[in-house]
Amino acid sequence: MFEVRLHGRGGQGAVTSAELLALASINEGKYGQAFPSFGPERRGAPVVAFFRSDDRQIKVRTEITNPDLVLVLDPSILRIVNVTAGLKDDGILVANTRYTADEIRKELGLRCKLAVVNANRIAFEELGIPITNTTMLGGLLKAKSIVNPDSLIEPLRERFGRIADKNINAFKRAIKETELSF
Amino acid sequence: MGKRIGLEVSLSAAEAVKMANVDCIAAYPITPQTHIVEHLSELVNNGDLDAEFIPVESEHSAMSVCTGVAAVGARTFTCTSSQGLALMNEIVHIAASMRLPIVMILANRSMSAPISIWNDHTDVMSIRDCGWIQVFANNGQEVFDHVLFGYRVGESAQVLLPVMIHMDGFILTHVIEPVEFWEEEQVKEYLPDFKPIYALHPDRPVTMGGLGGPGIFSEVKVSQDEALIQSKGEILSAWKELGDVVGRHYHPIETYKIEDAETIFITQGSFGETVSLVVDELRDEGESVGLIMNRLWRPFPFEEFREATKGAKNLVVIDRAISFGGQGGPLAIELRSALYKEKNQPTFANFICGLASRDVTIADFKNIYRRAMEKVKENPREEDFEYYGVRGK
Numbered sequence: 001m002f003e004v005r006l007h008g009r010g011g012q013g014a015v016t017s018a019e020l021l022a023l024a025s026i027n028e029g030k031y032g033q034a035f036p037s038f039g040p041e042r043r044g045a046p047v048v049a050f051f052r053s054d055d056r057q058i059k060v061r062t063e064i065t066n067p068d069l070v071l072v073l074d075p076s077i078l079r080i081v082n083v084t085a086g087l088k089d090d091g092i093l094v095a096n097t098r099y100t101a102d103e104i105r106k107e108l109g110l111r112c113k114l115a116v117v118n119a120n121r122i123a124f125e126e127l128g129i130p131i132t133n134t135t136m137l138g139g140l141l142k143a144k145s146i147v148n149p150d151s152l153i154e155p156l157r158e159r160f161g162r163i164a165d166k167n168i169n170a171f172k173r174a175i176k177e178t179e180l181s182f
Numbered sequence: 183m184g185k186r187i188g189l190e191v192s193l194s195a196a197e198a199v200k201m202a203n204v205d206c207i208a209a210y211p212i213t214p215q216t217h218i219v220e221h222l223s224e225l226v227n228n229g230d231l232d233a234e235f236i237p238v239e240s241e242h243s244a245m246s247v248c249t250g251v252a253a254v255g256a257r258t259f260t261c262t263s264s265q266g267l268a269l270m271n272e273i274v275h276i277a278a279s280m281r282l283p284i285v286m287i288l289a290n291r292s293m294s295a296p297i298s299i300w301n302d303h304t305d306v307m308s309i310r311d312c313g314w315i316q317v318f319a320n321n322g323q324e325v326f327d328h329v330l331f332g333y334r335v336g337e338s339a340q341v342l343l344p345v346m347i348h349m350d351g352f353i354l355t356h357v358i359e360p361v362e363f364w365e366e367e368q369v370k371e372y373l374p375d376f377k378p379i380y381a382l383h384p385d386r387p388v389t390m391g392g393l394g395g396p397g398i399f400s401e402v403k404v405s406q407d408e409a410l411i412q413s414k415g416e417i418l419s420a421w422k423e424l425g426d427v428v429g430r431h432y433h434p435i436e437t438y439k440i441e442d443a444e445t446i447f448i449t450q451g452s453f454g455e456t457v458s459l460v461v462d463e464l465r466d467e468g469e470s471v472g473l474i475m476n477r478l479w480r481p482f483p484f485e486e487f488r489e490a491t492k493g494a495k496n497l498v499v500i501d502r503a504i505s506f507g508g509q510g511g512p513l514a515i516e517l518r519s520a521l522y523k524e525k526n527q528p529t530f531a532n533f534i535c536g537l538a539s540r541d542v543t544i545a546d547f548k549n550i551y552r553r554a555m556e557k558v559k560e561n562p563r564e565e566d567f568e569y570y571g572v573r574g575k
Contacts, residue, residue: 019190019358026188026360033359038214038300038352038539059455061353062543 003064004051008073011043013133018049024151025053033058101181115143117178126170134167138174184363191322192217194361198329200231205256208236208247212266213299214351215289241266245273252282255381264291264305278313283336284344291351300539301351303503315345316479320454335420337376341413350452434483436475443472445496450476460547484520498554499532510567531557532567
């Protein structure tokens with residue numbers, strides 16, 4: 001079982017990211033489970049979403065408190081939410097930030113494995129808006145190959161229709177541009 | 183084998199309603215059921231489902247429309263939650279008394295106040311005695327299968343009763359997970375067309391839901407109760423056939439590792455699968471535990487429970503609803519009555535938890551188990567249940 005907690009702000013598509021991961025792993029013949037933090041959503045407010053993947057049927061239906069990986073979609077979340085809460089000892093934090101891994105590690109006092117990518121810039125250049133949910137999926141897969149990147153293409157196409165290519169470009173660029181500090 | 187599709191469970195439930203080829207849907211959106219209705223309205227609008235979609239102004243009207251439409255012999259569907267169910271309450275009872283095989287999904291949610299859109303089973307319990315066949319689903323696949331099961335059972339000439347499918351709000355409605363869809367041929371094989379014995383028609387006038395004074399009311403209601411009790415035979419054969427057609431096997435109670443278990447957890451709804459993992463972990467630690475997940479809430483499976491708990495020393499019953507001023511949670515009350523005359527009665531520990539979707543983790547269930555083992559020694563009174571995970575308790 002591999003568990004991911006996603007942090008973002010309402011409207012940035014954290015739930016969509018979790019959903020796309022679930023669809024990709026289900027399409028690979030595995031079991032995927034994605035769900036939002038339940039309740040009313042407010043645009044701009046910090047939100048979390050969850051994703052699990054396993055080779056066996058996923059029976060647990062509780063929130064994820066000890067994730068293997070934490071994905072942060074919005075740079076400002078890093079300073080207002082304790083995103084690494086409960087992160088496993090060998091867990092990975094994948095963050096959207098314009099700083100280098102060393103800089104962000106020092107500023108936040110992080111000891112965990114870290115992957116950083118300037119997803120805002122990529123999203124701006126590829127999509128024209130700083131919606132980073134598809135970009136950060138690239139960062140996530142660079143840090144940990146939970147699914148084959150190709151498995152995400154079909155769900156991305158289905159979900160985004162005529163703007164799918166732009167999202168796929170952002171996703172692929174992030175795989176290249178993510179800096180690992182393990 | 184049907185195709186395995188990753189989809190939000192609400193949407194796959196709506197797809198099952200489409201596969202059942204319903205004639206009419208009347209519903210009013212309410213969280214957390216909304217996605218089911220929205221998707222159905224899309225399917226009808228896009229021409230993927232040839233049905234009337236009647237967007238009513240309230241849940242009371244939704245169930246009224248379903249009742250009228252079912253009375254003329256059409257296959258009907260609706261779904262609701264919590265306050266919506268409360269508003270339709272009057273007609274929910276009437277649909278059962280008039281023996282109309284409507285299928286409704288209840289996305290289980292707490293009753294206000296305070297306002298809660300989150301999940302528990304207090305809405306279920308508010309219509310416990312409405313006379314519908316009621317089943318609980320543990321996951322998305324079970325919701326899908328039971329939509330088709332609902333029409334198969336409810337429309338059977340031996341039954342003619344409405345069927346309610348309980349699915350935990352948010353925990354199931356809003357999760358994306360794989361569901362195996364049925365093939366069209368499988369649906370055809372399993373679910374015959376609805377052929378009502380009596381239907382409203384100008385050429386063949388009948389009266390439905392007329393006045394029933396002291397001279398006839400009791401006879402009508404007792405026949406209704408008999409119909410619900412006797413529906414079990416048809417329920418069992420419909421599950422058997424479902425297993426033959428799609429290879430998934432359902433039972434009034436689903437048991438897990440109870441054969442040699444000293445202590446048995448008893449759950450209803452989506453807690454079940456999580457607790458099955460708790461059973462695995464506790465067994466690894468050397469504890470003798472098992473699990474019964476209740477599926478058939480009405481008619482209640484008394485015999486199956488007596489048989490399954492025969493060798494058990496202790497029962498740990500998990501309720502997700504309060505019966506204010508009562509002897510614990512509604513499931514515990516039912517079970518205690520079921521076992522009252524048994525010779526070797528197991529001890530009984532009842533915990534109420536998970537109200538308004540409060541997370542109950544594997545560690546929490548282990549704490550509940552430990553607390554239950556302490557309680558056994560205290561020899562508690564029947565009404566001595568506990569709330570788990572509540573501040574100030």
